[in-house]
Amino acid sequence: MDAKDMGDALEKVLVTEEQIEARLRELAAEIDADYAGKDLLLVGVLKGAVMVMADLARELSHAAEMDWMAVSSYGAGTTSSGVVRILKDLEADISGRNVLIVEDVIDSGLTLSWLVGNLRSRGPASVEVCTMVRKPLAFDVDLDVKYIGFDLPNEFIVGYGLDYAEKYRNLPFIGTLAPHVYER
Numbered sequence: 459m460d461a462k463d464m465g466d467a468l469e470k471v472l473v474t475e476e477q478i479e480a481r482l483r484e485l486a487a488e489i490d491a492d493y494a495g496k497d498l499l500l501v502g503v504l505k506g507a508v509m510v511m512a513d514l515a516r517e518l519s520h521a522a523e524m525d526w527m528a529v530s531s532y533g534a535g536t537t538s539s540g541v542v543r544i545l546k547d548l549e550a551d552i553s554g555r556n557v558l559i560v561e562d563v564i565d566s567g568l569t570l571s572w573l574v575g576n577l578r579s580r581g582p583a584s585v586e587v588c589t590m591v592r593k594p595l596a597f598d599v600d601l602d603v604k605y606i607g608f609d610l611p612n613e614f615i616v617g618y619g620l621d622y623a624e625k626y627r628n629l630p631f632i633g634t635l636a637p638h639v640y641e642r
């Protein structure tokens with residue numbers, strides 16, 4: 459399937475571009491207030507968080523720093539393997555720093571609970587989480603998520619950084635794919 463077929467692949471839009479933009483503005487205002495006068499390092503989780511990191515960071519007034527980690531637990535499928543691998547580590551030393559992890563989605567919560575534990579072991583001053591989407595399975599995991607864009611139902615979603623087999627990350631909204639896409 460090539461890029462011009464992206465529209466045919468969609469089933470429904472769950473969160474529009476306008477809704478994302480408005481919510482990010484609210485979250486950025488909260489983050490600005492919470493970290494006023496404090497150091498802040500945003501940690502984007504590649505690749506899914508690229509869009510939310512880029513848009514959230516531009517809404518902030520805070521002179522936050524940005525770093526990136528790549529971890530993978532999904533591969534090409536639609537369910538988490540539960541095995542988290544570090545594909546790329548942070549460049550920054552986070553000891554004594556205020557870290558805000560930026561994610562596209564918390565689904566099973568496995569990736570994030572592993573990541574929070576991993577980053578906490580490095581001696582930061584604080585670790586908080588900002589995610590564009592949270593799904594209900596994450597309620598079963600002991601995770602404190604401070605900034606949440608949208609709570610969505612337990613459906614596989616794409617767009618705004620979220621992929622299915624590496625495609626559809628570049629949709630500007632969040633939606634679901636038509637069943638025929640999974641049947642190929």
Ligand SMILES: O=P(O)(O)OC[C@H]1O[C@H](OP(=O)(O)OP(=O)(O)O)[C@H](O)[C@@H]1O
Nearest residue numbers: 504505506530531532565566567568569
């Ligand atoms: O809560 P969980 O069930 O663990 O799922 C959430 C994680 O899965 C996705 O990453 P993925 O491993 O697909 O890598 P990607 O960001 O490169 O797509 C997503 O970006 C989150 O990091």
Ligand code: HPA
Nearest residue numbers: 565613614615616620621
């Ligand atoms: O619903 C999802 N879509 C894309 N990637 C994901 N990774 C976890 N859940 C999802």
Ligand SMILES: [Mg+2]
Nearest residue numbers: 506532620621
């Ligand atoms: Mg993925």
